[in-house]
Amino acid sequence: MTQQSCDPTEQNTSPQPTSGTVAKDEIARFAKISDQWWNTEGKFRALHELNPLRTKFIRDHIARHFKRDPLEERPLRGLRVLDIGCGGGLLAEPMSRLGAHVTGIDAGATSISIARSHATLMGLQIDYRHYSPELLANDGEIFDVVLAMEVVEHVADLSEFLSISSALIQPKGAFFLSTLNRTLKSLALAKLAAEYILRWVPAGTHDWRKFQKPSELAAYLRPLDVHVQDLKGMTYSPMADTWCLSDDLGVNYIMYANRSL
Amino acid sequence: MTLSDLNTPDIDVDLLIIGGGLVGSVLAVALENTPIKTCIIDKGEDIDLSDADFDGRAFAISASNKNLLAAIGLWPVLEKDASPILEIRVSDGPSLLALHFDHKDVGDQPMGIMLENRHLRCALRDRLSSSQRARVLAPASVEALVNAPGGVQISLVDGRVVRAQLVVGADGRGSQTRAQAGIKLTRWPYPQTGIVCTVRHQRMHMNIAHERFLPSGPFAILPLTGDALGVQNRSSIVWTERADLAHVILDLDEDAFRSELMRRFGDFLGNIEIIGSRYAYPLSLQFAERFVDNRLALVGDAAHGMHPIAGQGLNMGLKDVATLAQVLAETYRLGLDIGGSQALSQYAKWRRFDHAAMLLATDMLNRLFSNDIAPVRIARDVGLAAVNAFPPIKNLFMRHAMGVSGDVPKLLRGQPL
Ligand SMILES: Cc1cc2nc3c(=O)[nH]c(=O)nc-3n(C[C@H](O)[C@H](O)[C@H](O)COP(=O)(O)OP(=O)(O)OC[C@H]3O[C@@H](n4cnc5c(N)ncnc54)[C@H](O)[C@@H]3O)c2cc1C
Numbered sequence: 001m002t003q004q005s006c007d008p009t010e011q012n013t014s015p016q017p018t019s020g021t022v023a024k025d026e027i028a029r030f031a032k033i034s035d036q037w038w039n040t041e042g043k044f045r046a047l048h049e050l051n052p053l054r055t056k057f058i059r060d061h062i063a064r065h066f067k068r069d070p071l072e073e074r075p076l077r078g079l080r081v082l083d084i085g086c087g088g089g090l091l092a093e094p095m096s097r098l099g100a101h102v103t104g105i106d107a108g109a110t111s112i113s114i115a116r117s118h119a120t121l122m123g124l125q126i127d128y129r130h131y132s133p134e135l136l137a138n139d140g141e142i143f144d145v146v147l148a149m150e151v152v153e154h155v156a157d158l159s160e161f162l163s164i165s166s167a168l169i170q171p172k173g174a175f176f177l178s179t180l181n182r183t184l185k186s187l188a189l190a191k192l193a194a195e196y197i198l199r200w201v202p203a204g205t206h207d208w209r210k211f212q213k214p215s216e217l218a219a220y221l222r223p224l225d226v227h228v229q230d231l232k233g234m235t236y237s238p239m240a241d242t243w244c245l246s247d248d249l250g251v252n253y254i255m256y257a258n259r260s261l
Numbered sequence: 262m263t264l265s266d267l268n269t270p271d272i273d274v275d276l277l278i279i280g281g282g283l284v285g286s287v288l289a290v291a292l293e294n295t296p297i298k299t300c301i302i303d304k305g306e307d308i309d310l311s312d313a314d315f316d317g318r319a320f321a322i323s324a325s326n327k328n329l330l331a332a333i334g335l336w337p338v339l340e341k342d343a344s345p346i347l348e349i350r351v352s353d354g355p356s357l358l359a360l361h362f363d364h365k366d367v368g369d370q371p372m373g374i375m376l377e378n379r380h381l382r383c384a385l386r387d388r389l390s391s392s393q394r395a396r397v398l399a400p401a402s403v404e405a406l407v408n409a410p411g412g413v414q415i416s417l418v419d420g421r422v423v424r425a426q427l428v429v430g431a432d433g434r435g436s437q438t439r440a441q442a443g444i445k446l447t448r449w450p451y452p453q454t455g456i457v458c459t460v461r462h463q464r465m466h467m468n469i470a471h472e473r474f475l476p477s478g479p480f481a482i483l484p485l486t487g488d489a490l491g492v493q494n495r496s497s498i499v500w501t502e503r504a505d506l507a508h509v510i511l512d513l514d515e516d517a518f519r520s521e522l523m524r525r526f527g528d529f530l531g532n533i534e535i536i537g538s539r540y541a542y543p544l545s546l547q548f549a550e551r552f553v554d555n556r557l558a559l560v561g562d563a564a565h566g567m568h569p570i571a572g573q574g575l576n577m578g579l580k581d582v583a584t585l586a587q588v589l590a591e592t593y594r595l596g597l598d599i600g601g602s603q604a605l606s607q608y609a610k611w612r613r614f615d616h617a618a619m620l621l622a623t624d625m626l627n628r629l630f631s632n633d634i635a636p637v638r639i640a641r642d643v644g645l646a647a648v649n650a651f652p653p654i655k656n657l658f659m660r661h662a663m664g665v666s667g668d669v670p671k672l673l674r675g676q677p678l
Contacts, residue, residue: 040602048603055595071594073296094596121411122598 023156026107037088037114047090047150053234053243054149054254055094058176061230061256062145065174074099082143082168084133085151089115089126095147096124103143105131133164142170148177149254152217153210159220166224169259175226178234178254182211185250214249221257230256270414270424272396274298275599276589277415277425279438281305281399283378284561284578285431286385289395291333291586293388295678297593300423301389303399318378318457318540319497321346321470321483326579327374328675335384342380344486345371347468371468375483375497406441412600413556427600428557429585434547436563442554448547453478454507455542456500459485460522463531466496473525477503480525495536500525504543511541548616553609556600558585565616577615583672584611590678611670 036042063070066079077099083092086104088111096102096119104126106112112130119126146169148161155161169175218228233248245254276292278285281303289299322330322343330336349372389397398417406428407414415423430438439446466484473480478501485495500522502510510521519535526533547566552559561578585608592604671678 052592052595052597052603055597059595093598097596121409123411 023154026154035110035114037090037111038118044088044090050234050243050252051090051094053245054178055091057232057245057254057256058091058095058145058147059098061176062174065258066144076100076145079144080142080170081145081147082136082141083147083149084165085148085154086115086128087111089118089128091147091149092126092128093119093122093124096126100145101127103127103129103136103141105129105133105136107132133161133168137164137167141168143168143173144170145174145176148175150178152177152179152212153206158210158212162217162220163224166221166226166259169226171259171261173259175221175257175259176255177217177257178252179217180206180211180252181249182209182213183250214253214255217255224259225261226257226259228255228257269422271421272300272398272423274300274396274423274425275593276300276427276429277302277413277423278429278431279403280430280432280436280561280563281397282431282433282561283381283385283575284582285429286382286389287329287333287579288429288431288560288582288586289392289397290335290385290388291329291582291672291678292589293333293392293394295394295586295590295593297589297599298394298396300396300398300425302401302403302417302423303397304402305400319375319459319483319485320378320381320575321373322376322579323373323576324371325669325673326576326583329579329583329672332672332675332677335388338384338387339376339380342377342486344375344484345468346373346375346470346484347371349470349472351472352474372470375470375485377485377497403437408555425600426556426598427589427604430557430559430563431561433562434566436549436559438557439549439559439563442557444554444559445550446547447550448545450543450545452504453501453544454504455544456498456502456507456511457540457542458498458500458522458535459495459537460498460526460533461495461536462533463494464529465494466530475501475525477501477506482526494530496530498522498526501544507541511539551609552581552612552616553605556605558605558608560585580615580670580673581612583670584608586672587670587678 036044039045040048059075060070062068062079063075068075075098076095079100081092081095081100081102083089083095083102083104086092086106087108089104092102092104092115104112104115105128106115107130109130112128115126116128119128146165148165152158152161166175214228214231221228231249232254233246233250234243234252234254235246235248236243275297276299278289278299278301281289281301285301285303289301292299327336327343330339389395398421401417401419401421403415404418405416407416412424412426413428415425415428417423428438430436430442432438466482468484470484471482473482479499480501481499483497483499485497487494510518513521515535518539519533522535523533545566549559549564552564560581562574564581565577567574567577588604588608588611589599592599592601592607597604
């Protein structure tokens with residue numbers, strides 16, 4: 001395990017969140033484009049378009065789980081939410097506005113500094129750290145809700161990542177995960193079309209072999225006492241130029257699970 | 262510079278609405294049962310309208326906008342003063358029954374309702390004055406507007422400072438908010454003036470609206486509610502006249518004005534008597550080049566001014582409100598930035614089709630009506646029918662097109678946000 005960051009633009013900040021779960025080449029790839037996090041027409045356009053959809057999925061499940069009204073002013077108030085791989089804070093900010101105490105961690109230092117300054121601009125208080133899940137686990141931190149959105153396809157050791165993430169969830173807490181399925185359709189659509197044809201995401205963003213089937217993730221999680229409750233596809237409708245939740249898990253999907261103990 | 266570098270605001274809200282006309286006020290009321298905090302500023306005096314003289318102006322409100330008024334809780338207050346339009350009779354020149362549309366042909370809802378300006382305004386003012394979420398500052402106007410990354414800081418002329426995530430320009434045709442954002446305007450002036458007044462007539466109108474195409478422009482007779490005795494004998498007149506003639510007509514004494522009116526009105530409702538004042542509106546069609554900008558959205562006449570040929574000005578503004586309110590409520594409830602470019606482009610995209618269709622239809626109608634060739638005159642009635650009298654056809658077309666740009670906004674279907 002090295003203490004050297006792969007982020008070419010970053011200063012020597014400490015502590016360094018490097019470990020087995022963080023893939024170094026992945027961090028470097030994101031560092032190059034991290035100044036684009038908040039450009040809705042830039043490299044993260046697809047993520048911005050997905051954001052309302054996944055936020056709604058998360059808000060509604062959290063509200064039901066913690067017995068809140070999802071349409072009230074701050075339905076997540078008082079809840080401790082951890083956003084793993086928070087990037088520029090696209091999801092952490094809405095969670096904070098909905099009332100949660102948010103901790104956002106990311107392996108990219110540039111992303112974290114962008115997330116921090118953006119939150120300041122927006123008048124939000126979010127605890128952003130250039131940190132790793134294992135460091136948080138070592139600190140003995142625990143959260144009501146853990147989010148791992150679009151990260152498992154980028155981690156080096158999935159099994160270790162999931163067991164550490166699960167340990168960060170409070171018993172009876174909620175876990176959300178979204179990623180890409182490993183199907184021929186996802187190879188065609190998410191990898192080839194999105195990266196090379198539509199140029200939605202920079203070429204080389206994804207390694208198709210790292211994509212996970214929902215059943216494989218569920219199998220990893222079950223021994224960790226984390227049980228899948230809901231699973232939805234996030235599909236793009238080219239006619240309407242919008243994303244919607246569906247039962248088609250073939251490409252992008254989002255999962256909600258509970259930790260039982 | 263960021264917002265935190267600026268002075269602490271006196272008023273901190275989510276949304277600042279500049280212009281408390283009908284459209285701006287309805288927006289604030291529509292957002293009342295969402296968590297969004299609004300502030301309206303209007304340069305006008307806060308006059309007590311309940312004592313105001315009967316002002317004669319009335320609007321034809323479409324069925325979907327009636328749903329909007331119901332969904333935001335204003336309908337129970339307005340219902341007793343609303344007059345349904347059950348039939349529309351369109352005629353070209355002197356032939357009185359060229360075309361005839363009955364609401365029974367298209368469903369059991371009235372084709373629209375007539376509502377008087379003063380009733381709408383009183384209902385809005387009452388609601389806003391007791392609102393928990395909306396604050397009204399009047400008279401007040403903007404001295405300076407600073408658009409910083411996290412929001413907008415607005416200094417008022419009276420020295421107070423308002424901070425908001427989003428500014429809505431609802432300040433009418435001559436919108437300064439639009440001009441200051443550098444949004445260009447496309448304008449087609451018509452050499453026409455709209456003369457508006459109210460009449461009492463001998464016979465009952467039976468809730469029938471008449472639209473007549475006279476050489477100098479359309480002439481509309483719109484059924485209002487009855488007087489204190491409950492007799493259905495008042496109508497609102499929208500009379501389009503050549504601009505040069507209009508001021509001559511407006512300057513006529515009462516008897517002469519009345520006989521000019523009678524010549525166009527006819528005697529099918531018996532004798533008529535003019536009640537209240539006469540109003541004049543110069544007519545033009547105008548469109549803002551875009552409806553959104555950095556942390557700014559335009560609604561109502563600030564975004565588009567219609568020729569009243571199709572009586573669609575307020576109706577379009579209310580649809581803007583239904584759409585924007587839903588986008589803002591959903592965005593806010595997801596914890597997303599209500600002034601962000603995503604929310605704004607969603608609003609613009611959702612309204613784009615309707616605006617373009619209305620622009621096209623109005624322009625087409627105007628071309629038809631400034632022409633006197635016989636086949637064109639027949640086509641006129643059909644053209645008018647498509648815009649005015651057959652909302653189902655328009656809705657079908659719209660629904661089709663909206664499959665691409667989204668659904669019909671909830672409020673227009675009578676559902677709460
Ligand atoms: C003759 C005629 C007949 C019509 N008939 C119909 C009809 O039958 N049906 C229909 O749907 N529509 C009709 N219309 C159109 C309708 O009147 C308008 O579309 C509607 O009133 C627009 O409302 P608004 O709130 O956008 O603008 P406005 O009513 O113009 O309100 C603007 C408000 O902003 C305030 N303001 C302006 N500038 C500033 C500033 N700088 N700072 C602060 N406040 C400011 C003003 O004081 C005002 O209160 C008709 C129009 C005409 C001319």
